[in-house]
Amino acid sequence: MTKTRTTIFEPFKIKSVEPLPIFTREQRAEILKKAGYNLFLVPAREVTFDFLTDSGTTAMSAEQWAAMMRADESYAGSRSFERFEKTVRQLTGYRYVIPTHQGRAAERLLFSALLKKGHKVPSNNHFDTTRANIEQMGAEAVDLVIPEGKIPHVQHPFKGNIDLAKLRDFCETHRENIPCGMLTITNNTGGGQPVSLENIRGAAAIYRQYGIPFIMDVCRFAENSIFVKDREPGQNNRSVRDIAHETFSLADGCMMSAKKDGLVNIGGFIALKNDTWVERLRSLLILTEGFPTYGGLAARDLEALAVGLEEVLDENYLHYRIAVSRYMADGLNKAGIPTVQPAGGHAVYIDAKAFLPHIAPEKFPGQALACELYLSDGIRSCEIGSVMFGQNSAMELVRLAFPRRVYTQSHFDYILEGMEELVAKKETLRGFKFTHEPPFLRHFTARFEPIT
Numbered sequence: 001m002t003k004t005r006t007t008i009f010e011p012f013k014i015k016s017v018e019p020l021p022i023f024t025r026e027q028r029a030e031i032l033k034k035a036g037y038n039l040f041l042v043p044a045r046e047v048t049f050d051f052l053t054d055s056g057t058t059a060m061s062a063e064q065w066a067a068m069m070r071a072d073e074s075y076a077g078s079r080s081f082e083r084f085e086k087t088v089r090q091l092t093g094y095r096y097v098i099p100t101h102q103g104r105a106a107e108r109l110l111f112s113a114l115l116k117k118g119h120k121v122p123s124n125n126h127f128d129t130t131r132a133n134i135e136q137m138g139a140e141a142v143d144l145v146i147p148e149g150k151i152p153h154v155q156h157p158f159k160g161n162i163d164l165a166k167l168r169d170f171c172e173t174h175r176e177n178i179p180c181g182m183l184t185i186t187n188n189t190g191g192g193q194p195v196s197l198e199n200i201r202g203a204a205a206i207y208r209q210y211g212i213p214f215i216m217d218v219c220r221f222a223e224n225s226i227f228v229k230d231r232e233p234g235q236n237n238r239s240v241r242d243i244a245h246e247t248f249s250l251a252d253g254c255m256m257s258a259k260k261d262g263l264v265n266i267g268g269f270i271a272l273k274n275d276t277w278v279e280r281l282r283s284l285l286i287l288t289e290g291f292p293t294y295g296g297l298a299a300r301d302l303e304a305l306a307v308g309l310e311e312v313l314d315e316n317y318l319h320y321r322i323a324v325s326r327y328m329a330d331g332l333n334k335a336g337i338p339t340v341q342p343a344g345g346h347a348v349y350i351d352a353k354a355f356l357p358h359i360a361p362e363k364f365p366g367q368a369l370a371c372e373l374y375l376s377d378g379i380r381s382c383e384i385g386s387v388m389f390g391q392n393s394a395m396e397l398v399r400l401a402f403p404r405r406v407y408t409q410s411h412f413d414y415i416l417e418g419m420e421e422l423v424a425k426k427e428t429l430r431g432f433k434f435t436h437e438p439p440f441l442r443h444f445t446a447r448f449e450p451i452t
Contacts, residue, residue, distance in 0.1 A: 008323050008409045011316040015062065020048050021378070028375050036447025037371055037432060039380045048378030049415060050403070054346045055219075056102075056259035056266060057403035061311060064263070064304040071300035076291050080299035080306075087306040092248040094271035096278045098285060099295030099302065103219055103257025103268040107133040109289075110215070110255055110270060113280040114179045115139040122170050123182035123217075124149070124162040125189035128388055130182075130217065132441050143392075144170065149190045150394040152340045152351040157231040158196040159340075160187030160224075162203050171210040181207045184217040185224040185247070189384065191397065192220075192325070192344025194227035197235065197246065204250040213276075214251045219260040221247065223345035226318040241313050260346065263308030263404060267301050321345065324402055328412055335419035346401055352385065353396035356429055361386045363431025363451060366398045372429055373398070377418050388443045 023031070023046065035041035039052060050057065072079040081099070088097045100106045107130055115121070117138030126134065126141040134141040144166045148156040162183055171178060183203055187193045200216075207214040225243040228235050235243060248254065253272035258264055270281060282292045289296035297305075311317070322345060329343035332350065340349040352359075352366040359365035366383035373379040385396035436447040 008320065008327055010405075010408060011314075011320050012061075012405060021045055022048055023378060025375055028378060032371060032374060036435065037367070037450070038443075038446055038448060039370055039374060039382070040444050041447075042374070042380060047374075047380045049407070049411065050380045051347075051400040052380045052382050054260055054401040054403055055257060056264070057406065058259070058263045058265065058308075059403070059405040060264065060304060061307070061405075063311070064307045067303040067307045068300035071298070071303045073299045075294070077293050078299050078302075080302045081293040084302040084306045087309050088269060088271055091244065091309055092254060092271045093245065094248065094253060094273050096272040096275060098270040098272075098278070098281055098292065099297055100268040100270065100285070100289060101266060101296030102259060103217075103255065104129045104133070105289055105296060106255040106257070106268045106270045109281050109284050110180075110277075111137050111139070112284055113277055118177055119179050120170075120174050120177050121180060121182055122162075122167060122178065124160055124184055124187050124195065126182070127184065127188045127217075128441060128443070130184075131389075131392075136440070142170065143189075145187065145190055149187065149193060152191070152349070152354065152395060152397070153338065155341050157342070158194050158199060158227075160185065160190055160193035160195040161199040162195070164199070164202045164206065167203060168206050171206060171212060175210050175212070178210075178212050180213045180215050182215050182217060183251075186220045186227070186345050188220070188346075189389075190395075191340030191349040192223075192347045192399075193340070194224045194231070194345065196232050197228050197243065198232065200247060200250050213253070216247075216251045216254045217256070218248070218254045219257040219262075220346055221254075221256070222261045222312040222318060223321065225313075226315065226322060227345065229315075230322075240315050240318060244313065258305050258308070261309075261312045262305050263312050264301065264305045267297055267305045269295070321404065324412070327409075328400065328402075328416070331412070331416040332419060335416065336423040337419060340395075340397065348400045348402075349384065350398040350400070351395070352383075352398050356426060358427065359429065359431045361393070361396055363433070364396075364448075365431065366396045367432045367448060368429045369398045371432070372422065372425075376422055377415055379415065383443065387446070 085097045115137040119139035122142045124145040131141040149159040225240045258267040325343040328348045329339045338351040338354045352369045356365040366385040382399045431451045432448040
């Protein structure tokens with residue numbers, strides 16, 4: 001009988017390396033103080049393990065670097081755009097493809113074209129930039145995730161699901177003020193949690209019933225698809241590519257930060273089934289991003305993205321990717337650090353509220369924990385709680401987002417070894433207060449000081 005192996009097997013070999021910066025705790029304390037206790041303001045050269053985000057931090061493949069060398073940098077109608085457009089059309093089934101330099105630009109274009117003051121946009125959960133771009137237009141971003149998605153310790157295979165009963169009631173009540181409905185896969189705000197195919201079908205049917213265009217945020221569509229394959233009854237015998245095709249077919253369009261499941265360092269797009277909004281979007285694109293066949297990107301980036309959208313559907317890679325998050329969540333739990341259950345796709349989310357119950361939400365327990373992770377082991381993480389979302393935050397989380405194809409199991413094992421020390425000193429951690437608070441997306445540039 002063959003024994004099941006537990007060691008994570010990276011399904012790639014490494015061709016290029018760079019050294020990791022290593023500092024003492026005393027040095028990191030000075031670095032953190034200088035940055036106003038905001039890890040976004042700590043220089044990367046002073047970070048050992050960078051789990052701030054999985055966005056744009058991918059190590060690209062040999063095939064992607066090779067594709068970049070053949071790029072056609074023509075201003076209009078380049079061959080590189082044609083390759084990129086063909087890849088997106090084949091993946092999504094959508095005819096109209098509008099490149100952007102990243103997901104935030106796609107959000108700004110779409111919401112600038114569709115939203116006005118008083119509009120409401122429902123979703124499972126809107127992430128920080130999505131919410132900010134909606135609110136900047138005077139509209140309201142409405143979160144309708146299922147109740148289980150708001151409770152970190154509760155086990156549920158698809159905690160990213162939208163509450164279909166609430167969605168139906170919301171559409172019935174506010175139909176005239178809903179220019180589009182959304183769904184984010186996977187659900188980043190709620191712990192990187194997947195959305196079931198059944199739930200996507202249900203949301204699509206409700207939006208269709210009320211004549212509301214359905215747009216998905218698909219920056220982690222491949223990770224969502226492997227969760228569907230592994231967890232949803234009746235889906236195990238389907239390929240991830242087939243599941244992704246059906247997912248896209250249920251919506252009227254999508255927008256994507258390709259810096260996640262596009263496996264690239266820059267790039268994004270909007271893709272649509274029909275041409276209702278295309279002229280407006282392309283006009284805005286030309287005004288602020290560039291010509292419609294490059295959208296603020298160099299052709300070499302379009303080439304890398306076309307390859308990445310194919311590579312990300314490799315199921316060996318996706319199983320490895322999910323195994324990393326599960327391994328880290330299990331390791332943290334064994335050390336006594338609670339995480340959102342079950343483990344998500346691109347990250348592990350520590351439940352800072354449960355881990356540090358002596359720090360009230362208004363004193364930012366997530367920020368306190370994020371700072372201690374940096375001081376202890378040079379880990380840069382991201383608070384997803386009251387700092388990021390203010391009173392809209394249902395949870396107090398710290399996200400360890402894992403760059404794709406960058407760190408190995410020995411890195412993760414080293415980090416887990418130090419967690420017992422963190423648990424032993426948790427009662428000594430104290431909260432933080434703002435010394436500088438920007439009006440929008442405050443977590444990026446805010447500054448703090450410890451509460452003594």
